[in-house]
Amino acid sequence: MNRDMHSLQFYQATLDSLTATIAIIDRHGTILFVNRSWRVFAKQNGADPDRVSEGCSYFSVCAASAAEGCDEARSFIEQTDLMLRGKILEFVLEYPCHSPEEQRWFQVRVTRLTEDWDNRIVVAHEDITSIKQAHNELQHREILLHNIVNVSPNLVFVKNSEDRYLIANNALAAMYGVRPEAMIGRDDVELITSRGLPSAEQEKFQQDDRRVFASCEPLFVDEESFTDHSGDLRWFRTVKAPIVIDGEARYLVGIANEITRDREQQQIVRTGQLRLQTILNSIHQEVLLLDTDERVVWANDQACTKAGMSFADYVGRSYDHIYCRDCNDIGTCPVHEVFLSSSMQRQTFVTNTGATLAVSVSPVIGDEQTVLGAVVVAEDISERLSLEHQLRQAQKLESLGTLAGGIAHDFNNILTAILGFTELCLDRATADPAMKEDLEEVYQASLRARELVHQILTFSRRTEQETKPLDIALIIKEAVKLLRSTLPSTIEIKSRIARDVGMVLADPTRIHQIMMNLCTNAAHAMRESGGILSLSLDTCVAGENGRTEQQLSSGRRYVRLEVGDTGCGMESDLLPLIFDPYFTTKQQGEGTGLGLAVVHGVVRDYGGAIDVASVPGRGSTFTVYLPRAVDEQHEFEDGHIKGELYGRGEYLLVVDDEPGLTRLAKKSLEAAGYQVYTENDSIQALTLIREKGQQIDLLITDMTMPGLTGERLALETSRLFPALPIILVSGNTARLPESLxxxxxxxxxxxxxxxxxxxxVIRNLLTRSHRS
Known part of the structure; x- marks a missing residue:
């Protein structure tokens, strides 16, 4: 009897100690028991005690609420019926209980007592308003108390003095992988060892339990491990408190709050800090974190390296002591300004060593919008400023090239007239040798002007580079003539150009570019004291005499060009750098550093190689190797047109908006045996084609014309007469339009x-047209 009384008191004390409002009802809905929280809840919410206390019908109260339209009450009745019929063991409902002053939410858990022939059920109500309101901001925390006993996500349990479980909630049972009822009457030894879990944990739990029973005082364990049935190590913060009856600790109530996530978050924070430090230590900028006293709290590796001190020595030093002493004239200190204005500050200054530093200082703002410190990022931007200057110089060159290209395009039309009419005059000057000689000079000058225009167009990237078999000896000789007239008398030119060195597959403009760049550099090396500029051109076979030049194909024949000087020479450590873009040994403003890079690129494009030998104080020699090519047969001999190139009375239509060029074309082509129509208006030319297209054998048209361009005229002509040969004459490109x-x-x-x-070109097109 006494034991039953104690058991009743135990259950009464246990249930009365819970914050949940708990009632036990029988299968008919009669309330058999309510705890203290139930009575308080009923009183606070204005419920009639006679309707919700022992002996009253709880189902009647729910039915009345359901009749008033309460969905939760209706659901309660339906699920209770399922429970009493054995369909479910428990259910949980949430319902509002609002008042004009506040909104409140409750959760009711209804559980059928197992192994109870009377089918009694437990109704537990709990106020979850605070959980509802704080749910979003408290997701990173474990819910300390969601429900008591089975409703709680915490591990909630009650043990007797023999350390056996009397009550164990679902969360605790889940740790062992059993149902709650399977834990009743068993101790930790049985539960842990039967599942192969660590025995050290079981011994720690029992030791803490004995301590609580012996002292009758609560025990708080800030952190302890607990391995669940899956073998996962989880961490909890535990409180164990005795239930004292008649001065003796008869029972122990324990609640354990899981802190695994907190530990993981702490580990994530530590890992994040390590990653951030790794990132900041890997960048080339100096990064400092300062406190409000402008002293270093943290510094990355670059900052420590620049300062020449360890991290430990760096921390605690004043920012003024580190940076301001190196400044020539920093003006207002950006760090001081950050603490005064609470805004980012940027400043650039030159140090005593001549380096240009860009300093950015950002405030660290706290929750109350106060400045807690500052982050300083300093970067040496000297190299970047130099590269920006080089870029501006390159852009200037590009602009000049664009301007030169436009001038060259217009100049081409003038040169066409000069060349053409000079050729006509040469045909009529056979009886006057003196005049013919003068006209030959005009003709040669015009050819040189044409090459000059071609170089301008190449520089402005408005013409295509075409390679062809080329006797570079002629170009070298022309360059030598030009150099003799431009170099100072203190520089002597010695040339040795072999005969019949063979042909090179190249573009004459680019060969001239190689020659002039190398000779200009040689002359610059001798500008102060003068000297000898030596040039030689011959052939060689890679690998002959046991020597194989780098990057050359062994056994292949090459044309070899050597340009030497007796100037200042270069140190050996500079030789690997001289072909890099923008590298130069000249003073600022004397060169762009692009000359040798261009030479190297051209030689490489032609499948050749370039070598350099230099001795300080004695001079340098550059050797260029270009693959030798097979000579081509030419359509012209001794400057005269072969007989098969003359016309046979074919009709040609020449279209150009320059009247002088159409007159020239008419004279030249008619003298060569062709019949020529001319037109200065492209639209009128199209009309003529429509009228006499069957009679016209070939169309020659300028590309750039007002109204109807040469490309459009060619397109319209090809639609009318698809087989009609067409020549497009262009002043800025040799590329065929995609439309044609x-x-x-x-x-x-x-x-x-x-x-x-x-x-x-005319004869080739007409021959091809006749064959087709």
């Missing part, structure tokens, strides 16, 4: 055009 790529007989001829060149 499928035309069977079309060529693009760059201006200025000489008579031999146009005759060859």
């Amino acid at each position: 790529a499928d035309h069977p007989a079309i060529e693009v001829v760059p201006k200025p055009v000489d008579r031999k060149q146009i005759m060859t």
Whole structure:
């Protein structure tokens, strides 16, 4: 009897100690028991005690609420019926209980007592208003108390003095992988060892339990491990308190709050700090964290390296002591300004060593919008400023190239007229040798002007680079003539150019560019004391005499060009750098550092190689190797047109908006045996084509014309007469437009055009057209 009384008191004390409002009812809905929280809840919410206390029908109260439209009450009745019929063991409902002053939410958990023939059920109500309101901001925390006993996510349990479980909630049972009822009457030894879990944990739990029973005082364990049935190590913060009856600790109530996530978050924070430090230590900028006294709290590796001290020595030092002593004139200190204005500050200054530093200082703002410190990022931008200057110089060169390209385009039209009419005059000057000699000089000067225009267009990137078999000895000789007239008398030129060195597959403009760049550098090396500029051109075979030049194909024949000087020479450590873009040994403003880089690129494009030898104080020698090519047969001999290039009475239509060029074309082509129509208006030319297209054998048209461009005129002509050969004459490109790529007989001829060149293209197109 006494034991039953104690058991009743135990259950009464246990249930009365819970914050949940708990009632036990029978299968008919009669309330058999309510705890203290239930009575307080009923009183606070204005419920009639006679309707919700022992002996009253709880189902009647719910039915009345359901009749008033309460969905939760209706759901309660339906699920209770399922529970009493054995369909479910428990259910949980949430319901509002609002008042004009506040909104409140409650949760009711209804559990059927197991192994109870009377089918009694437990109704537990709990106020979850605070949980509802704080749910979003408290997701990172474990819910300390969601429900008591089975409702709580914490581990809630009650043990007797024999350390056996009397009550164990679902969360605790889940740790062992059993149902709550399977834990009743068993101790930790049985539960832990039967599942192969660490025995050290069981011994720690029992030791703490004995301590609580012996002292009758609560025990708080800030952190302890608990391995669950899956073998996962989890961490909890535990409180164990005795239930004292008659001065003796008869029972122990324990609640354990899981802190695994907190530990993981702490580990994440530590890992994040380590990652951030790693990132900051890997960048080339100096990064400092300062406190409000402007002293270093943290510094990255770059800052420590620049300061020449360890991290430990760096921390605690004043920012003024570190940076301001190196400044020539920093003006207002950006760190001081950050603490005064609470805004980011940027400043650039030059140090005593000549380096340019860009300093950015950002405030660290706290929750109350106060400045807690500052982050300083300092970067040496000297190299970047130098590169920006070089970029501006390159952009200037590009602008000059664009301007030069526009001038060269217009100049091509003038040169075409000069070349053409000079050729006509040469044909009529056979009886006057003196005049013919003068006209030959004009003609040669015009050819040199044409090459000059071609170089300008190449520089402005408005013409395509074409390679062809080329006797570079002629270009070298022309360059030597030019150099003799431009270099000072203190520099002597010695040239040794072998005969019949063979042909090189190259572009004459780029060969001239190689020659002039190398000779200009050689002359610059001798500008102060003078000297000898030596040039030689011959052939060699890679690998002969046991020598194989780097990057050359062994056994292949090469044309070898050597340019030497007796100037200042270069140190050996500079030789690997001289072909890098923007590298120069000249003073500022004397060079761009692009000359040798351009030479190297051209030689490499042609499949050759370049070598350099230099001795300080004695001079330098650059050796260029270019693969030798097979000579081509030419359509012209001794400057005269071959007989098969003359016309046979074919009709040609020449279209150009420059009247002087159409007159020239008419004279030249008619003298060569062609019949010529001319037109200065492209629209009128199209009309003529429509009228006499069957009679016209070939169309020659300028690309750039007002109204209807040469490309459009060619397109319209090809639609009317698809097989009609067409020559497009262009002042800025030798590329065939994509719109005419499928035309069977079309060529693009760059201006200025000489008579031999146009005759060859005309005859080839007409021959191809007749064969088709």
